[in-house]
Amino acid sequence: MTRESAAFGRPYLTADLPGIGGTIKESCDDFLVEEIPSYLPCGSGDHAYLVVEKRGITTLEAIHRIARHLNVAERTIGYAGMKDAAGVTRQTLSIEHIKPEAVAGVELDGLKIVSACRHTNKLKLGHLKGNRFRIVIRGIATHAHEVVPAALKILEQRGVPNYFGYQRYGSQGNSHLIGAAMIRRDWQGATDRLMGEPEAVRDEQWQAGIEAYQQGDLARALEQFPRHCRSEREVLQRLISRPDGFERAFAAIHPRLKKLYLSAFQSWLFDRVVKHRIEDIDAILPGDLAWKHVNGACFLVEDADLEAERAVNLEISASGPMFGCKMKQPAGKPLEIEQQILDNEHIGPADFDMEGGLRMEGERRPLRIPLEKPSFRIEADRLELEFCLVKGSYATSLIREITKTF
Numbered sequence: 001m002t003r004e005s006a007a008f009g010r011p012y013l014t015a016d017l018p019g020i021g022g023t024i025k026e027s028c029d030d031f032l033v034e035e036i037p038s039y040l041p042c043g044s045g046d047h048a049y050l051v052v053e054k055r056g057i058t059t060l061e062a063i064h065r066i067a068r069h070l071n072v073a074e075r076t077i078g079y080a081g082m083k084d085a086a087g088v089t090r091q092t093l094s095i096e097h098i099k100p101e102a103v104a105g106v107e108l109d110g111l112k113i114v115s116a117c118r119h120t121n122k123l124k125l126g127h128l129k130g131n132r133f134r135i136v137i138r139g140i141a142t143h144a145h146e147v148v149p150a151a152l153k154i155l156e157q158r159g160v161p162n163y164f165g166y167q168r169y170g171s172q173g174n175s176h177l178i179g180a181a182m183i184r185r186d187w188q189g190a191t192d193r194l195m196g197e198p199e200a201v202r203d204e205q206w207q208a209g210i211e212a213y214q215q216g217d218l219a220r221a222l223e224q225f226p227r228h229c230r231s232e233r234e235v236l237q238r239l240i241s242r243p244d245g246f247e248r249a250f251a252a253i254h255p256r257l258k259k260l261y262l263s264a265f266q267s268w269l270f271d272r273v274v275k276h277r278i279e280d281i282d283a284i285l286p287g288d289l290a291w292k293h294v295n296g297a298c299f300l301v302e303d304a305d306l307e308a309e310r311a312v313n314l315e316i317s318a319s320g321p322m323f324g325c326k327m328k329q330p331a332g333k334p335l336e337i338e339q340q341i342l343d344n345e346h347i348g349p350a351d352f353d354m355e356g357g358l359r360m361e362g363e364r365r366p367l368r369i370p371l372e373k374p375s376f377r378i379e380a381d382r383l384e385l386e387f388c389l390v391k392g393s394y395a396t397s398l399i400r401e402i403t404k405t406f
Contacts (some may be wrong), residue, residue, distance in 0.1 A: 012401055013161050014151045019404020022140040022383065028055050028150050030136035031087030033395075035080060036129040036388065045076075045120035048098045049094060050092060055113040058085045062095065064336055070098065078123035081131070081391060084167055090114065094123035130372075130390040137403060139382040142376055151218025151402045152374050154192050158282045159276055161366030163314040165394035166406060171283075172200040179265030182258065182358075183351050187246035190261075191239075194250070195232055196222075218243065231257060255357055262360055266322045272341045273320040274367050281368050284311045284318055291319040291366040295392075298364050300331065319367040324362020325353035369393045
């Protein structure tokens with residue numbers, strides 16, 4: 001399965017409009033992201049809030065390089081959100097017992113500390129309002145002048161479908177399949193999915209390693225798998241000593257990665273609900289758990305007609321499931337839709353109650369998100385888009401509605 005196929009046929013809200021095509025991320029400068037913080041540092045306290053600009057590296061890699069430079073433990077560095085490697089991003093990190101003046105202006109490979117200021121608490125995941133984007137799409141069609149404003153008008157009025165981006169499913173587009181096998185306690189299936197499919201990678205040696213695994217030649221597979229495939233190699237080493245011990249072998253994977261696989265499966269299930277409701281994504285049904293965009297609170301909709309105006313105004317939206325063993329469930333038709341999706345996978349809420357620190361309690365997530373401050377500029381075959389999205393959402397969900405390329 002390729003990265004592109006991770007879209008799984010997600011329908012477009014702007015399906016009546018043609019796509020403009022084009023490509024993104026041809027260079028780092030074509031994809032700029034800046035965090036919108038929940039609050040600004042107050043100027044006093046034991047924590048230094050660092051505004052970091054990174055280029056071509058992930059948030060975790062930036063943290064690793066800063067920790068090494070300052071000789072501090074990575075776990076002591078706080079961050080509000082994860083940013084991937086593609087593009088230039090500005091985000092805030094926090095470090096305790098570091099003088100701001102000692103780090104402001106520091107430049108390391110792939111990153112620069114733009115500013116530093118004191119604050120009273122460690123920055124934690126989720127401590128941001130959203131992100132501001134400036135994205136360049138190159139090689140667009142000539143009809144972009146008509147399509148772009150029409151698409152943005154629809155998305156501004158009806159909201160952006162809150163699909164997860166293809167990056168959620170890993171480089172081979174199979175992270176959700178690993179998570180699905182884990183939920184079913186199918187450890188051989190999870191291991192098979194982890195190893196992947198030969199056609200999903202380009203490296204010939206890597207392809208040979210996957211083929212060797214599928215043929216049962218574990219020693220040759222270990223020999224062929226590239227060194228950067230650490231998880232796969234650790235699992236193979238355990239299987240060589242005990243070929244039928246799939247659960248023991250899969251246990252070699254870092255808990256953080258296991259959580260990512262489970263989260264990817266949750267995301268895939270959520271996208272099924274968005275797909276089912278895409279045509280009426282701006283509507284509220286009786287039994288919905290409606291999401292208040294002002295604060296993220298949910299409430300049960302008993303009379304949909306009473307809430308219709310608030311939905312039209314994008315004050316509230318229907319929510320969907322990030323399934324878990326303790327997730328609050330809707331009622332009526334929304335519950336039927338969500339239950340059918342679980343039934344199709346032959347699983348239930350209790351299956352998410354996993355051991356070993358992998359318990360997935362679940363939560364609700366809006367099926368759509370507001371599009372804020374959109375603007376665009378077209379020059380020849382180049383489109384420059386600027387917009388803001390709330391935290392936890394993906395810019396690719398908007399871009400795909402315009403380009404129709406993924």
